[in-house]
Amino acid sequence: xxxxxxVRKIKRALEERFRGSYWLKIxxxxxxxxxxxxxxxxxxxxxxxxVKRPDTSYGVTERQEANIKRIRDAEGIxxxxxxxEEAIWWADPATD
Numbered sequence: 001x002x003x004x005x006x007v008r009k010i011k012r013a014l015e016e017r018f019r020g021s022y023w024l025k026i027x028x029x030x031x032x033x034x035x036x037x038x039x040x041x042x043x044x045x046x047x048x049x050x051v052k053r054p055d056t057s058y059g060v061t062e063r064q065e066a067n068i069k070r071i072r073d074a075e076g077i078x079x080x081x082x083x084x085e086e087a088i089w090w091a092d093p094a095t096d
Contacts, residue, residue: 007037007051010087017088018042034063036071036078043093046076054082 001009011023023040026032036048048071050064060068060080071078079090089095 001053003051003053003056006053006082010049010051010081010084011038013084014038014040014042014087014091018091021091034061034067036064036067038087040091042091045093045096046071046074047091048076048078049087049090050078050080051087052080052082 007025011025014021014023021040021042023038026035026037026039028037036050038047038049038051040047040049048068050060050068052058052060064080068078068080077090079086081087081090
């Protein structure tokens with residue numbers, strides 16, 4: 001499965017699981033390099049998810065790591081996920 005397919009699958013699952021939440025797929029451009037793939041709001045919580053295929057050796061870039069750190073420092077939720085289940089866990093307000 002391509003990473004883009006996994007991102008779409010995760011976005012659909014998050015929208016279904018968290019009715020009333022907001023999710024935006026960030027396009028991969030040089031101007032947005034390092035910004036997580038999915039940005040969302042669930043019950044007032046800012047959530048940013050960097051999606052990676054579980055079967056790839058391609059890891060998180062320095063820019064991606066820096067953005068994840070900045071989001072966490074600002075008390076947002078930010079994580080690297082490789083599955084629908086991981087994405088739901090990170091986005092779920094009950095995991096706070």
